[in-house]
Amino acid sequence: MDPTKTEGTEYFHQVVDCQWGCPAHTDVPEYIRLIAQGRFTDAYMLNRKSNVFPGILGRVCDRPCEPACRRGRVEEKPVAICRLKRVAADHRDDVKGLLPTAPKKKNGKKIALVGAGCASLTVANDLMPLGYDCVIYEALNKTGGLMRTNIPAFRLPAEVLDEEMNYILDMGVDLRLNSPVESMKGLLDEGYDAVFIGSGAPKGKDLDIPGRKDTDHIHIGIDWLESVAFDHIDSIGKKVLIIGVGNTAMDCCRTSLRLGAKNVKVMARKPRDFFKASDWELEDAEEEKVEIVVNHSPKEFVLKNGKLVGMNFEKMEYEIDDSGKITETRITGEEFFPCDDVVLAIGQDNAFPWVERDIGIEFDKWDVPIVDTTTFESTMSGVFFGGDAAFGPKNIIWAVEHGHQAAISIDKYCNKQPLEDRLPRGVNLHSAKMGIHEWSYSNNYDPAERRLMPHVELQKRFKELDIEVELGFTVEQTIQEVERCLNCDIQTIFAPKLCIECDACIDVCPVDCLTMTKNGEESDLRNRLSAPAENLEQPLYVSADLPQTGRVMVKDEDLCVHCGLCAERCPTGAWDMQKSELLVPFAKDEATETRKKAQPSAA
Amino acid sequence: MSYIAKPKVTHPKLPRNKLGLTERDYEGSVSTLCAGCGHDSITAAIVQAVFELNIEPHMLAKISGIGCSSKTPTYFVSESHGFNSVHGRMPSVTTGANAANRDLMYIGVSGDGDSLSIGAGQFVHAIRRNLNMCYIIENNGVYGLTKGQFSASADIGSKPKKGLPNQQEPIDAVSTALSLGATYIARSFSGDKDQVVPLIKGAMLHKGFALVDIISPCVTFNDHEGSTKSYAHTRQFYHHVVDMDYIPPAKEIKAAYDEGSSMPIELHDGSKILLRKVDTEYDPTSRAKAFKYLRERFNAGEIVTGLLYIDEGRPEMHELMGNVDTPLSQLSLESLRPAKGELERILRGYR
Ligand SMILES: Cc1cc2nc3c(=O)[nH]c(=O)nc-3n(C[C@H](O)[C@H](O)[C@H](O)COP(=O)(O)OP(=O)(O)OC[C@H]3O[C@@H](n4cnc5c(N)ncnc54)[C@H](O)[C@@H]3O)c2cc1C
Ligand SMILES: Cc1ncc(C[n+]2csc(CCOP(=O)(O)OP(=O)(O)O)c2C)c(N)n1
Ligand code: SF4
Ligand code: SF4
Ligand code: SF4
Ligand code: SF4
Ligand SMILES: [Mg+2]
Numbered sequence: 001m002d003p004t005k006t007e008g009t010e011y012f013h014q015v016v017d018c019q020w021g022c023p024a025h026t027d028v029p030e031y032i033r034l035i036a037q038g039r040f041t042d043a044y045m046l047n048r049k050s051n052v053f054p055g056i057l058g059r060v061c062d063r064p065c066e067p068a069c070r071r072g073r074v075e076e077k078p079v080a081i082c083r084l085k086r087v088a089a090d091h092r093d094d095v096k097g098l099l100p101t102a103p104k105k106k107n108g109k110k111i112a113l114v115g116a117g118c119a120s121l122t123v124a125n126d127l128m129p130l131g132y133d134c135v136i137y138e139a140l141n142k143t144g145g146l147m148r149t150n151i152p153a154f155r156l157p158a159e160v161l162d163e164e165m166n167y168i169l170d171m172g173v174d175l176r177l178n179s180p181v182e183s184m185k186g187l188l189d190e191g192y193d194a195v196f197i198g199s200g201a202p203k204g205k206d207l208d209i210p211g212r213k214d215t216d217h218i219h220i221g222i223d224w225l226e227s228v229a230f231d232h233i234d235s236i237g238k239k240v241l242i243i244g245v246g247n248t249a250m251d252c253c254r255t256s257l258r259l260g261a262k263n264v265k266v267m268a269r270k271p272r273d274f275f276k277a278s279d280w281e282l283e284d285a286e287e288e289k290v291e292i293v294v295n296h297s298p299k300e301f302v303l304k305n306g307k308l309v310g311m312n313f314e315k316m317e318y319e320i321d322d323s324g325k326i327t328e329t330r331i332t333g334e335e336f337f338p339c340d341d342v343v344l345a346i347g348q349d350n351a352f353p354w355v356e357r358d359i360g361i362e363f364d365k366w367d368v369p370i371v372d373t374t375t376f377e378s379t380m381s382g383v384f385f386g387g388d389a390a391f392g393p394k395n396i397i398w399a400v401e402h403g404h405q406a407a408i409s410i411d412k413y414c415n416k417q418p419l420e421d422r423l424p425r426g427v428n429l430h431s432a433k434m435g436i437h438e439w440s441y442s443n444n445y446d447p448a449e450r451r452l453m454p455h456v457e458l459q460k461r462f463k464e465l466d467i468e469v470e471l472g473f474t475v476e477q478t479i480q481e482v483e484r485c486l487n488c489d490i491q492t493i494f495a496p497k498l499c500i501e502c503d504a505c506i507d508v509c510p511v512d513c514l515t516m517t518k519n520g521e522e523s524d525l526r527n528r529l530s531a532p533a534e535n536l537e538q539p540l541y542v543s544a545d546l547p548q549t550g551r552v553m554v555k556d557e558d559l560c561v562h563c564g565l566c567a568e569r570c571p572t573g574a575w576d577m578q579k580s581e582l583l584v585p586f587a588k589d590e591a592t593e594t595r596k597k598a599q600p601s602a603a
Numbered sequence: 604m605s606y607i608a609k610p611k612v613t614h615p616k617l618p619r620n621k622l623g624l625t626e627r628d629y630e631g632s633v634s635t636l637c638a639g640c641g642h643d644s645i646t647a648a649i650v651q652a653v654f655e656l657n658i659e660p661h662m663l664a665k666i667s668g669i670g671c672s673s674k675t676p677t678y679f680v681s682e683s684h685g686f687n688s689v690h691g692r693m694p695s696v697t698t699g700a701n702a703a704n705r706d707l708m709y710i711g712v713s714g715d716g717d718s719l720s721i722g723a724g725q726f727v728h729a730i731r732r733n734l735n736m737c738y739i740i741e742n743n744g745v746y747g748l749t750k751g752q753f754s755a756s757a758d759i760g761s762k763p764k765k766g767l768p769n770q771q772e773p774i775d776a777v778s779t780a781l782s783l784g785a786t787y788i789a790r791s792f793s794g795d796k797d798q799v800v801p802l803i804k805g806a807m808l809h810k811g812f813a814l815v816d817i818i819s820p821c822v823t824f825n826d827h828e829g830s831t832k833s834y835a836h837t838r839q840f841y842h843h844v845v846d847m848d849y850i851p852p853a854k855e856i857k858a859a860y861d862e863g864s865s866m867p868i869e870l871h872d873g874s875k876i877l878l879r880k881v882d883t884e885y886d887p888t889s890r891a892k893a894f895k896y897l898r899e900r901f902n903a904g905e906i907v908t909g910l911l912y913i914d915e916g917r918p919e920m921h922e923l924m925g926n927v928d929t930p931l932s933q934l935s936l937e938s939l940r941p942a943k944g945e946l947e948r949i950l951r952g953y954r
Contacts, residue, residue: 074612437606445610500834501794502639502822507647510627512614531614548838563610571639571822 021068058086107131117145119198119387122403153466211301237340641793641819672741691722751824762829787813
């Protein structure tokens with residue numbers, strides 16, 4: 001293999017699994033260390049820089065970082081990254097003085113944003129400080145989008161939502177509630193400099209089987225949750241069936257319990273391995289005694305004298321191969337489940353009835369707008385999409401990242417710069433060495449297991465709809481959990497010229513990451529290391545030829561616990577632990593004026 | 604030396620041996636030697652060898668003298684017996700232990716200073732008795748622990764960090780052992796684990812005195828330019844003469860081997876070692892030829908490595924003395940002591 005190229009590449013970013021897994025590249029290890037030092041406000045602001053809504057996300061983020069987290073491979077459970085984010089939010093001081101502000105002198109450009117969900121708000125967050133006038137059109141009488149209408153208050157309290165929304169709105173955003181945009185053409189005619197569409201994926205999928213139209217006790221999940229959130233619905237029957245087993249289903253079943261249901265079953269067509277809901281959402285629902293019934297496919301609604309009495313399901317059987325794919329499906333019988341109400345939670349579609357199809361914004365065959373995955377521009381220049389509206393339903397953190405990228409594009413568009421000319425991400429490295437055996441981070445491995453989130457007791461939590469179930473980590477839990485982080489951003493950096501091939505680093509590495517061996521092709525090398533490097537998603541760090549024997553030093557990044565022992569044991573300083581800081585460009589860094597200043601020759 | 608101990612966390616797929624133990628289970632406490640010391644690398648090789656041989660830790664005794672090298676038994680197999688003796692006295696303590704309990708496996712760790720200066724007399728007599736043990740010399744050409752004075756293994760002309768080059772004739776542990784009739788003699792280099800580990804395994808299983816002389820650079824006092832025991836010098840001049848593979852009992856030697864260059868040797872426990880002669884001229888079963896070869900290569904400035912001599916046929920100490928198979932430590936006092944009548948009969952013989 002060629003020596004690993006780290007300069008001008010994403011190599012070191014990739015080593016920080018959580019940050020690599022986070023759509024918005026949140027600097028997780030750094031904020032965890034700040035929390036460890038009790039610097040909650042700093043930890044909050046660092047989070048806010050990339051993910052904008054730490055208090056919200058610290059409760060309900062989809063957490064793509066956690067399945068990616070290295071700790072989950074070294075032992076069973078990843079670091080409770082999300083819970084720690086909430087710790088930072090819960091314990092921060094007043095941050096008002098630290099927030100971005102809009103300049104007095106505006107730049108004269110006016111941007112329309114459709115929808116007051118997290119996508120649009122992120123765009124406003126990034127553009128307001130640059131002097132843009134942002135006008136948000138929101139159909140409902142409240143901000144927040146699905147975060148308010150669909151994520152139940154027992155998971156995300158309204159105050160948390162309002163506080164973080166207001167940080168942005170208070171910069172002087174022109175928020176127009178109760179103002180549905182009914183015609184894109186009309187909006188374009190108003191002469192905005194650019195338009196951002198963050199209207200979400202607001203249409204819940206329906207289930208067209210016999211009996212569907214014969215009763216009003218069948219509800220579409222996302223509409224039903226919205227009605228609950230706006231107090232239009234405050235009760236449901238005793239027996240409820242939820243169809244589907246994604247995260248929406250989990251919110252529907254738990255909401256049903258809080259509206260008076262006594263027996264709630266979530267009906268899944270497939271076995272558990274195929275569930276879309278996150279593990280923690282399933283666990284929380286099951287803790288509340290929701291029954292999850294697998295391998296039942298809805299066949300028909302059963303009515304007696306015009307009243308819904310239950311549903312018939314086909315019982316399914318599946319052949320599953322070694323790779324976990326279904327190879328054969330069989331129907332083995334039928335089963336009746338009694339119920340008073342049914343909630344359909346089988347997915348969402350985009351819907352843009354208000355966007356005329358003849359104005360230059362093209363849609364694909366599934367009626368989804370065609371949007372560039374880098375610039376987020378539609379086929380009509382100056383019109384951008386982001387969040388669920390862009391590529392269908394995802395989650396908050398993706399919507400935020402879309403918002404950041406769209407804000408960069410909008411700024412470029414308004415300054416007549418090519419949208420594709422974007423700054424690459426960069427990395428800063430500096431040694432973490434403080435003394436012979438001292439590092440600027442806590443390098444010892446702490447064997448503590450993942451802390452569990454304390455919950456409000458079962459008996460108490462159903463009394464009101466908005467009793468937040470999760471209590472947040474205690475001080476003791478926080479102290480233990482922060483130490484579980486492996487500081488993956490403290491990189492092992494190797495200087496081949498200094499190595500005398502004494503084997504000290506190889507012998508001391510607790511997880512057998514390191515090997516000195518003859519070079520070879522990657523597939524061959526991976527099998528010849530101290531421990532076989534079987535995780536192909538994790539890169540090998542390969543050195544140039546070593547001075548004494550011409551062998552190479554190879555590090556398998558997969559399980560490195562960043563203990564720094566290789567560097568402590570190295571007699572020549574050939575290994576060093578260096579903190580990498582990922583530089584992620586935002587609209588303010590990309591803004592023409594800033595870049596002009598940074599690169600005088602280019603101007 | 605490092606500030607934190609090696610964390611207990613391990614690779615989740617760490618292999619286990621027949622006893623269900625991992626290599627990590629054979630480690631000891633954290634090393635306090637200088638970072639990069641060759642001795643630490645030998646410690647790691649011992650850990651690997653003992654793990655691979657499926658040795659029950661309580662059936663192992665590790666004994667040493669004084670020196671950085673002699674500190675290392677603390678850093679491997681915590682669960683075994685150990686005795687850190689007086690400077691140069693490792694051989695006699697091992698002799699005593701072995702006399703009392705022949706069932707244990709003995710691994711002696713010594714330095715060039717410990718064995719070739721103050722302990723030279725002890726070293727020599729352990730060989731003469733063909734004491735059943737694995738005797739490791741961690742050879743760095745200096746007294747590391749006392750700040751790097753030349754030891755008896757320093758080569759003529761080798762430069763110290765400060766002061767004048769060595770002028771005295773070195774004592775070569777390998778030739779000394781050969782001349783005294785040791786039955787398993789090997790030399791290697793701490794930076795070559797692929798060679799060191801099988802040599803240690805063979806030495807552990809060999810019946811009789813097994814010497815493994817391992818060049819083990821002292822990074823702090825003897826790893827500079829002009830030193831003949833540095834990493835760089837050793838790498839430049841060392842040659843594999845006879846490599847060996849260890850083949851556990853009941854395993855067949857699978858690879859086809861060429862008569863001229865390969866030589867299988869059966870050990871007393873049924874396992875085998877397969878010698879692979881890099882230099883086909885070399886005969887590791889002939890003392891006379893080995894001696895000549897070693898001298899020639901030494902004069903040419905080469906460091907020859909590998910299993911340089913082996914004789915599985917010679918009786919070890921207990922056999923020479925005609926001792927019972929049961930360890931003396933396990934015999935009852937009655938059977939150890941002559942009966943009253945017997946004692947009188949013996950005494951009468953002296954009158
Ligand atoms: C039940 C449920 C639970 C979820 N739970 C989670 C979770 O725990 N974690 C997570 O990360 N994600 C979760 N999601 C997904 C997440 O809520 C969305 O991905 C995210 O809110 C998308 O943000 P957005 O800004 O793109 O759109 P939205 O939040 O949908 O906001 C769009 C806004 O635009 C408004 N709007 C629409 N059309 C118009 C128009 N024509 N004119 C004016 N305004 C308009 C809407 O009223 C709405 O306020 C959940 C989704 C559902 C349905
Ligand atoms: C009886 C006695 N004499 C002298 C010493 C001082 N001394 C301690 S270690 C040592 C030499 C060790 O050299 P070596 O065996 O080569 O070990 P190294 O430190 O080089 O590994 C000496 C002379 C001593 N401890 N005891
Ligand atoms: S251990 Fe810490 S730095 Fe590493 S991936 Fe997990 S959270 Fe991120
Ligand atoms: S920091 Fe070095 S010694 Fe520690 S696990 Fe990583 S490679 Fe191994
Ligand atoms: S400890 Fe340092 S000098 Fe020794 S092998 Fe490792 S990198 Fe090379
Ligand atoms: S002084 Fe030399 S022999 Fe002793 S520990 Fe340090 S490097 Fe090793
Ligand atoms: Mg020495």
